[in-house]
Amino acid sequence: MFLLIHGKKDPVTGAAMKQIKSLLPKYQIGYQDLTIRNANHSFYSLKWEKEIMDKAHSWITNHRNL
Numbered sequence: 001m002f003l004l005i006h007g008k009k010d011p012v013t014g015a016a017m018k019q020i021k022s023l024l025p026k027y028q029i030g031y032q033d034l035t036i037r038n039a040n041h042s043f044y045s046l047k048w049e050k051e052i053m054d055k056a057h058s059w060i061t062n063h064r065n066l
Contacts, residue, residue, distance in 0.1 A: 002031040003059050005052055007039030032059065 004020060006013045017033070034055055037065050039048040
């Protein structure tokens, strides 16, 4: 299981996510998509970094036994 995290305002997200999302099901790998609103490619804001850490921690906690 993968957690895909990207910024909504990341200019390369569209093409990259399309490729990744086409490969994962092909290999029967599940995923959850997490978009950080207003974030860019590098997540420069401390607010965005905290949001990523909080959501990733929650996701790991919920999926650790899979």
